[in-house]
Amino acid sequence: MTSRPQITLLRAELAAVAATFLLFSLLHLGVSIGPLSDVHILDGGIAEAILGVCALVAFVATFTRAASAWRWGVVANGVATAGVMLGVYATRGGTTELNFVYHRTVLGVVALSLVVLILGRAAPRWRQSSIR
Numbered sequence: 001m002t003s004r005p006q007i008t009l010l011r012a013e014l015a016a017v018a019a020t021f022l023l024f025s026l027l028h029l030g031v032s033i034g035p036l037s038d039v040h041i042l043d044g045g046i047a048e049a050i051l052g053v054c055a056l057v058a059f060v061a062t063f064t065r066a067a068s069a070w071r072w073g074v075v076a077n078g079v080a081t082a083g084v085m086l087g088v089y090a091t092r093g094g095t096t097e098l099n100f101v102y103h104r105t106v107l108g109v110v111a112l113s114l115v116v117l118i119l120g121r122a123a124p125r126w127r128q129s130s131i132r
Helices: 004-028 042-064 066-090 097-131
Strands: none
Touching (some): 004 042, 042 066
């Protein structure tokens, strides 16, 4: 991943995902933020704080190590995908509407980002092999 627009898009996605994970971490730890509040789920708060910090580290790393931005994006989105899937599984017996919608939305974002990153890396090789 060397093009500036791709790195900019990855940075925006990582920043947004980090912000939402950290926001929901606070909500799960019992902190109300404006009109947003959710049930206290200690395990969820801790897990989302860890995922938020991972996404934030990857975001910062894209500035300090732009040559490895792709790798940081794949790791952060891969960990986030696994973590959110665990959250969906953990709340399968029922949860608040906000938490239900949040998990499925953020899962879609991180999974799609992961697919785009992987396919974006493979696409140039596919094009070269089809030319031969």
